[in-house]
């Protein structure tokens with residue numbers, strides 16, 4: 536029996552509740568910065584549970600989202616959310632333009648620790664499988680949005696957050712201090728974490744948790760999950776067109792330069808200090824067969840186990856692209872689009888989580904200390920702020936088999952894992968709240 540199939544009373548009590556929400560989110564996936572309906576549904580439910588909720592322009596203040604989709608796409612998603620929830624929805628208007636996500640807070644007592652949990656909320660441009668072996672399809676809760684899918688489990692993350700919120704609100708008499716839940720948008724495009732790291736609600740937090748479901752493809756809890764760094768760039772090469780037969784020597788071939796840049800990028804020497812990655816996508820050049828191409832575009836990403844390795848990959852990548860441009864005498868513009876950082880978890884907190892997991896009933900073999908996921912996460916921006924200011928931040932993985940794998944049309948996670956996750960998070964919250972209380976109460 537997997538660890539998440541052994542549910543305590545808290546988890547049993549919310550299983551139906553979290554399944555219902557997870558399935559609702561799964562039916563209605565929204566892409567990065569377009570999570571309008573999702574944010575409104577979360578706001579409504581969290582207010583119902585008694586949390587103070589901030590969203591939209593009031594939450595974002597002077598901050599502005601970056602790496603947004605085209606304006607028409609944002610507007611179309613906003614319009615669809617209005618259609619789904621009604622023109623009189625009290626939450627939607629303030630999010631227009633991509634100001635999605637929310638922060639929910641509950642003060643249980645003035646004295647006591649400030650603890651925070653972060654959940655990401657966006658979906659992916661993946662078309663969901665309609666195979667009969669795919670449970671969401673068979674159980675009737677697969678995506679109703681053409682070409683979009685919660686294929687990374689963020690629907691489960693949100694449901695975990697709601698489950699936690701519900702247990703906190705039902706058992707608030709037993710708790711001390713303040714609880715802050717960040718429902719962060721646009722993780723997939725790195726993203727909302729950059730901006731949520733700057734929110735005032737994060738600045739005085741003593742404990743900060745973020746989690747990913749799945750990842751390791753087996754039932755194991757990872758107490759200390761770190762992520763590799765990455766950078767994404769857009770490249771435009773500009774040359775000069777000429778007749779391909781008459782006088783090709785007058786042309787400056789942007790397509791050829793782009794092709795040479797791409798092969799150069801994949802040929803960057805690897806760094807001995809740790810893993811690295813490079814990938815190119817979206818290459819295009821609209822030239823006719825008899826015209827020397829005057830323009831070509833592509834995007835690429837580099838990654839590294841540490842920020843230093845990523846920086847090395849980034850520097851070499853620039854040389855490859857600029858070198859290829861120089862060879863063909865074309866101009867090149869390399870525009871940074873976004874960036875993911877690697878950041879270590881707080882070591883003491885990671886150890887404490889492991890002790891708590893054993894205390895919560897996990898077997899030693901169901902707990903893994905450290906794992907560096909060869910993917911990237913923008914929660915690290917938030918963890919860094921908390922750790923730098925003297926708090927303790929940690930990223931966990933609630934591991935489980937993930938069927939076709941992350942970002943795949945057959946990705947799926949078990950509802951039990953969501954309910955288990957909410958109850959485990961509550962356990963962590965309660966234990967710390969009691970620990971701090973004992974330490975600060977002079978009568979003890």
Ligand SMILES: [Zn+2]
Nearest residue numbers: 687688689747
């Ligand atoms: Zn994810």
